Amino acid sequence: MMRILLFPFFLVGFAVRAEVPIQVSGEISDWFESTEWIKLGGDYKGSEGPQWIEEDGEPTLIYAAHHDFLALKWAASKGLTEWRTDSPEATSFRPDGQGNFYVVEQTTRRVTRWSAEGKTVEVLADRYKGKRLNRPNDLRVKSDGSLWFTDPAFMYGPKFPDQIQELEQENVYRLDPKNKSLTVVSGALRKPNGIAFSPDENWLYLTDSFDSKILRCRVQGDRIGPPEAFVDVSFRGLDGLSFDPSGNLWCGTRKGAYVFSPKAELLGTVTFEDRVSAVAFHPADNGETLIGLTTQTAAYVGKLKLPRTFFPKP
Secondary structure, eight states: OEEEEEEEETTSSSSEEEEHHHEEEEEGGGTTTTTTTTEEEEOOOOOOOEEEEEEETEEEEEEEGGGGTTEEETTTTTTTEESSSSSSSEEEEOSSSSSSSSEEETTTTEEEEEHHHTTTEEEEEEEEEEOOOOOOHHHHTTTTTOEEEEOOSOOOOOTTTTOOOOOOOOOOHHHHHHHTOEEEEEOOOOOOOEEOOOTTTSSEEETTTSSEEEEEEEEEEEEOOOOOOEEOOOSSSSEEEOOOOSSSSSEEEEEEEEETTTOOOOEEEEOOSSOEEEEEEEEGGGGGGGEEEEEOOOOEEEEEEEOOSSSOOO
């Protein structure tokens, strides 16, 4: 069991120590030897979308308590602050390289650009062939500036009579933010969810909420090849994907964060009190790496010592 520092979301800059059952197993245990976790928030209805940025010269974690309509920021010197309290269930915040952010908004069913102040300043995509998107879920920016995102049809059916699904397929899309052209790169998944490029961008990795496999597709310019199984975790409920700076793939699941080597070897798991939705990384001092991790009800920050880098940068 590891110690954490607890930061309730309604208290900024205040910390109390608490014991929370965080279990690290396997080879990755050595990476967390000196980690003291910080817990951010709690009792969220859903939490996703961790993204590290540099703000005022300091590593800052952005994440969403999307079903609570919150977009939040945390930095060591400032504590936890509310970025937006009327968020349209946004779950991805990817920097656009100009001080703004590419964002997927689930309530409005669109991909937008937010300003640094958290204002929606541009709608990039909300329809495909005249029909409204389903519920854009996760988004990545490729080195050529194109946006790739998943669009599963969550929260439709008899339980949600006010929500009307217009598209039959649940696609993975490529979006050119300059001309706003939107193309389908894959329609082969039942519920496309997590998405991440390998560090060399030769592969696009995907999760399907209805599948137990982490899938990958060969990247072929602005297209991808058919999906193939990278690894089968033997249970469904897979979520966000991220590569750490050493090229290991982290997958959020209902049983915790699962960590795989580039050769699909299970290196270990990190388990919390509830499901893990997504993970993000940022360089820290002394050769360490900051980790930001969201679960169903909270977010966590820690540090880890990673082994050597496997992949070259694109």
